Amino acid sequence: MNDNTLHARAMALVDILLSVPDEIGIYEVYADVKFELGVTDDREIRHVALEIVREMLRRGARADFDCAASVKTYQPEKTVDEVMARIEREWDALEEPPTIGDICIFEWTPEAMEADRGKTSVV
Amino acid sequence: MVNLPPYAYWPWPRSGSPGYGLLDDGALPDAWPDGGTEPSSAWPFVPPAMAPSQPPRPDIQSRTVGFNLRPDPIPGFTVGSPSRETPGFRVGADGPPADAPPAWPNLAAFGLSGDDPASAALYSALGPSYIPPPRDRAREAVDQILRIYAGHGLDRLEREDSRRSGFGVTEPARFEPADYTRPAGGDGFNPQHVVPVNRPPPPPGDNSRAFPRPAPATPSRPAPAAPPPPRPPAEQPPPDTVGPAAAVDAAAQRRLTIYNTYREQLQALDPENPLLKLEQVPDVPIDHATVERYGNEIKRVVREKVDKTAEDLRARSVYEKRSSIRTIGGDAxxxxxxxxxxxxxxxxxxxxxxxxxxxxxxxxxxxxxLRIGFRMARDTRTGVSRSLPTLDIMYPDRRNLRFHYNNER
Incomplete structure (x- = not known):
C-alpha cells in the first residue's frame, strides 16, 4: 500500500469516526488503523493514527485529556499543534499501544459536526 | 459294541469306511444332531418339519465312531429349511438319509464355550448362512479351529481317512485328546462320557489349551507328515475410536472440560477461596500441555460468548454502517x-x-x-455527563465495538 492510498483510506476512516456525534478514544483510532487499514508496523500505525488525530482536530473535535472534566471548562491546549504535541509526548511515554483510558478522548459534538458540514459545503 | 444312534456324529463317516471325515467332496455331511427320531428340544432352530421320518441306517450305525459335534443352542439363532438338492451335499448311499437335518458341531465337546473367536467363526459359517450351506466357509472355519487347537488341519484328517479306507484298516482310528480319558468298558466311544482331566487353570490370556491337543505320536498313530504351522502372532486390536467406549471417553472429556472451565472462572472471581485453590503436588511436574489446552479452550469459550453477544447487539442497534460505534435502544x-x-x-x-x-x-x-467495560458515558448531543449506558468491547485482534444505549435515537 503506497502512501497516497494509505492517506486516502486514513481520511475515509476520519469520515467514519466523525459520522455521528460521539466520544472517540485514541485507542479506538489506534485499533482502527491497525485492523481496518491493515497496518502492521507499530511506528507506521502511530504515524497514521496521529495523522488521523490531526485531521479530527482540524475538523473541530476537542481533545479531552481528563475525561472527568468537561471539555468546555478544561482545555489548556488551545491549538492543534499544542494538542498534537501533548498527544505525541504522552504516546511516547507509553511502553505499549494505547488502550482505553490512555492519553485522551476526542469529543465530537453536534455543534462541531454542524460547523464542519458548513465549512465543507462552503468549500 | 455300543450301538450309537445314527446321525449322532459329525463329521459323517464314509460309507463302508470307519472313522470320521467329511464327504468326498469336502462338504459338511447331513446328520440328525442327537440321533433321535424326533427333533430335540435342545434344537429350537431346527424346524420340526425337518424331523426324520425314516429309521436309522444300520450300515452306518454299527461303524460310526467319532465326536458328537452338536452345538449348544444359541439364543436367537434360527435356521431355515436346508435344501436337499444343494450342490455339495452328499445324500443317499454315501451320506445320511435324505430327510436328515444338517449336523451342527458340538463345540462343547471340544472344550469350547461358543464365545471364543473360533467358535464364533464356525457359528458364523454354519449359522444363518448355512442354507445353502457355504461349504467353503464351513470347511475353512473347521480347518481353522483344528489348526489352532489341534495343531493340524482338516487335510490331515482327510488323508488319514483316505489311508485307512484304502489299506483296509479294520480298527477304527479314534481321535484321542490328551486331556480326556475314555471310560473303561466297551469298545465304542461315546462322547457323552468324556470327562475332563483335572488340571491347573491356564494363565490369563492363555487359550492354547482350551482345546485338547492330540496325543503324542505312537506306533498306532503315525506322526504327522508335516509339523503344525506356527501360529500367527497375536495382533493388538485397533483402538476403539467410534464405539461405545470412545463415546464414553468423549463424554468424560466434555465433563472434565466443563468442570475445569467453571472452576477456573470461580477461581478468578474468588482467588482466595481455599476450596478453589489448586495446590501443586510436590515432586510432580506441571502438565504444561494440559494446562495450555485447558487455557485455549477457556479462551475459545469466552471469545465465542462475547462474539455471540456482540452480534446480537449489533443486529438490534442503529448506527452508521461503517462505524464501530452503535446505538441501541428498546429493551436492551x-x-x-x-x-x-x-x-x-x-x-x-x-x-x-x-x-x-x-x-x-x-x-x-x-x-x-478481551476487555469488557461498562460505564455511563457523556451524551455529546445533550452535553449531559454520565447519562449514556455504554458497553465497550475491546478485542485484541480486531476493531473495538461500543454500544450506547439511547432509547430516543
Whole structure:
C-alpha cells in the first residue's frame, strides 16, 4: 500500500469516526488503523493514527485529556499543534499501544459536526 | 459294541469306511444332531418339519465312531429349511438319509464355550448362512479351529481317512485328546462320557489349551507328515475410536472440560477461596500441555460468548454502517450483558478517564486479552455527563465495538 492510498483510506476512516456525534478514544483510532487499514508496523500505525488525530482536530473535535472534566471548562491546549504535541509526548511515554483510558478522548459534538458540514459545503 | 444312534456324529463317516471325515467332496455331511427320531428340544432352530421320518441306517450305525459335534443352542439363532438338492451335499448311499437335518458341531465337546473367536467363526459359517450351506466357509472355519487347537488341519484328517479306507484298516482310528480319558468298558466311544482331566487353570490370556491337543505320536498313530504351522502372532486390536467406549471417553472429556472451565472462572472471581485453590503436588511436574489446552479452550469459550453477544447487539442497534460505534435502544440491558460477559475476567483500570481507579466505570480483562467495560458515558448531543449506558468491547485482534444505549435515537 503506497502512501497516497494509505492517506486516502486514513481520511475515509476520519469520515467514519466523525459520522455521528460521539466520544472517540485514541485507542479506538489506534485499533482502527491497525485492523481496518491493515497496518502492521507499530511506528507506521502511530504515524497514521496521529495523522488521523490531526485531521479530527482540524475538523473541530476537542481533545479531552481528563475525561472527568468537561471539555468546555478544561482545555489548556488551545491549538492543534499544542494538542498534537501533548498527544505525541504522552504516546511516547507509553511502553505499549494505547488502550482505553490512555492519553485522551476526542469529543465530537453536534455543534462541531454542524460547523464542519458548513465549512465543507462552503468549500 | 455300543450301538450309537445314527446321525449322532459329525463329521459323517464314509460309507463302508470307519472313522470320521467329511464327504468326498469336502462338504459338511447331513446328520440328525442327537440321533433321535424326533427333533430335540435342545434344537429350537431346527424346524420340526425337518424331523426324520425314516429309521436309522444300520450300515452306518454299527461303524460310526467319532465326536458328537452338536452345538449348544444359541439364543436367537434360527435356521431355515436346508435344501436337499444343494450342490455339495452328499445324500443317499454315501451320506445320511435324505430327510436328515444338517449336523451342527458340538463345540462343547471340544472344550469350547461358543464365545471364543473360533467358535464364533464356525457359528458364523454354519449359522444363518448355512442354507445353502457355504461349504467353503464351513470347511475353512473347521480347518481353522483344528489348526489352532489341534495343531493340524482338516487335510490331515482327510488323508488319514483316505489311508485307512484304502489299506483296509479294520480298527477304527479314534481321535484321542490328551486331556480326556475314555471310560473303561466297551469298545465304542461315546462322547457323552468324556470327562475332563483335572488340571491347573491356564494363565490369563492363555487359550492354547482350551482345546485338547492330540496325543503324542505312537506306533498306532503315525506322526504327522508335516509339523503344525506356527501360529500367527497375536495382533493388538485397533483402538476403539467410534464405539461405545470412545463415546464414553468423549463424554468424560466434555465433563472434565466443563468442570475445569467453571472452576477456573470461580477461581478468578474468588482467588482466595481455599476450596478453589489448586495446590501443586510436590515432586510432580506441571502438565504444561494440559494446562495450555485447558487455557485455549477457556479462551475459545469466552471469545465465542462475547462474539455471540456482540452480534446480537449489533443486529438490534442503529448506527452508521461503517462505524464501530452503535446505538441501541428498546429493551436492551447493556449492564446485564456486561455482568454476564465479565464472568471469569479480572478487574483492570484505565490510566485515566471513566475506567480510571477513581471513576465509576468497570473494566474487566477476559481470558484471551478481551476487555469488557461498562460505564455511563457523556451524551455529546445533550452535553449531559454520565447519562449514556455504554458497553465497550475491546478485542485484541480486531476493531473495538461500543454500544450506547439511547432509547430516543
Amino acid at each position: 440491558d447493556l449492564r446485564a450483558e456486561f455482568d454476564r460477559l465479565k464472568v471469569g475476567g479480572r478487574r483492570v483500570y484505565g490510566q485515566r478517564g471513566q475506567y480510571g481507579v477513581t471513576d465509576h466505570g468497570e473494566l474487566y480483562e477476559l481470558p484471551g486479552g
